[in-house]
Amino acid sequence: MPKKKKDNAMPEKQKEETPKKFIPIFIMGKEYMVPETLTILKAMEYSGYKLIRGCGCRGGICGACATVYRTKNDYRLKVGLACQTVVEVGMYLTQIPFYPANKSEYDIEKLEPTVNALMKLYPELSRCLSCNTCSKICPQDIKVMEYVNAAMRGDLKRVATLSFECIMCGLCASRCPAEIVQYNIAILCRRLYSRHIVPKAGDLSARVKEIEQHKYAEEYKKLKKFSEKELMKMYAERDIEPV
Numbered sequence: 001m002p003k004k005k006k007d008n009a010m011p012e013k014q015k016e017e018t019p020k021k022f023i024p025i026f027i028m029g030k031e032y033m034v035p036e037t038l039t040i041l042k043a044m045e046y047s048g049y050k051l052i053r054g055c056g057c058r059g060g061i062c063g064a065c066a067t068v069y070r071t072k073n074d075y076r077l078k079v080g081l082a083c084q085t086v087v088e089v090g091m092y093l094t095q096i097p098f099y100p101a102n103k104s105e106y107d108i109e110k111l112e113p114t115v116n117a118l119m120k121l122y123p124e125l126s127r128c129l130s131c132n133t134c135s136k137i138c139p140q141d142i143k144v145m146e147y148v149n150a151a152m153r154g155d156l157k158r159v160a161t162l163s164f165e166c167i168m169c170g171l172c173a174s175r176c177p178a179e180i181v182q183y184n185i186a187i188l189c190r191r192l193y194s195r196h197i198v199p200k201a202g203d204l205s206a207r208v209k210e211i212e213q214h215k216y217a218e219e220y221k222k223l224k225k226f227s228e229k230e231l232m233k234m235y236a237e238r239d240i241e242p243v
Contacts, residue, residue, distance in 0.1 A: 026092045040067055040082035040093060060084045060139055063169030068094045079171050081139050099170025101181040106188070113192040115154030122185050125152060127178035134172035134182050140165050144172050144182050151185055156197060159189035 020035040025043060032047040041055060056064030065082035072090030082095070104121040111117045119125060125148070134144035143162050150158035163186035172182040210216070226234070 023087065023089045025087050025090070028094065029092075034087060036087065036089075038087055040069070040080070040085050040087055040091075041065055043087045044082070044093070044095075056083075058083045061167060063139075063167030064098075066096055066099055066169045066171060066174075068096060068174075079137065079174050081169060081171075084139060099174055101170055101173045101184065103181065103184050104188075108191050108195050111192060111196075113156055113196040115152065117192070118151055118154070118185065118188065121188065122181065124178060124180050125185060128152065128180060129178055131177065133175045133177065134180075137171045137175045139169065139171065140167060142166060147186060147189075148180065148182055151189055156189045156193040159186055160193040163187075163190065 020037070022033040023036045024031055024033055026032070027044060027047055027049065032043075034043040034046050038046060041051070041058065045051060053064075056062035058065075060081055060083055063081070067080055067082040067085065069078050069080070069085075070076070070092045071078065071088050106121055128145070128148050130145060130149065132145045134148070135142070135146070138144050142165060147159045147162035150162065163183075166183050166186055168183050168187070170183065173180065173184075176182065223231070
């Protein structure tokens with residue numbers, strides 16, 4: 001009787017012990033060998049860096065970990081979120097705690113919700129080339145160029161809707177050939193729209209009035225006397241409105 005051929009499949013335990021493949025990357029000019037499956041953020045920590053700024057949520061939501069990098073034999077500067085971008089062989093990394101873009105100062109109460117107000121604060125808005133580079137680089141897949149075009153038309157509602165999920169990471173501005181700071185324009189439009197165009201919520205106004213009349217003063221005093229443990233228990237057992 002012929003012998004049964006050995007199963008060439010690797011045992012599960014052995015699979016787990018298979019060495020990871022390491023690749024070279026450069027952080028602030030110094031070379032490190034890191035597992036090829038890590039994100040930039042994890043690779044930096046693997047290399048011994050303690051991140052106290054620019055790490056944020058780690059889920060691609062807050063936009064705090066904007067990164068500038070270059071790959072081997074490629075002249076182009078690239079950008080990405082460190083918590084989402086996987087390392088590449090020969091990657092040169094530089095962290096930026098925030099994107100250094102221009103930001104206009106204004107009093108939202110004194111501004112009118114018009115295209116003239118936008119252009120006065122951000123005149124570079126009119127230089128948009130409609131190249132769509134801003135949309136292509138956006139980690140949230142926001143239609144950035146579309147809301148910029150809406151801003152040029154003075155359509156604040158459209159800008160507010162399209163830019164609602166913007167995480168203010170600055171990557172769109174970093175790639176814009178017209179040097180537009182798209183995300184600062186977007187937040188200005190959202191502020192103008194919510195302050196001057198959207199009708200005030202009746203329930204919110206009523207609650208603010210109740211607070212100003214000190215309706216909940218006694219309840220606040222009682223809450224202040226509870227310990228942290230008691231407050232956490234109350235929070236966990238609170239009534240939650242149905243979805």
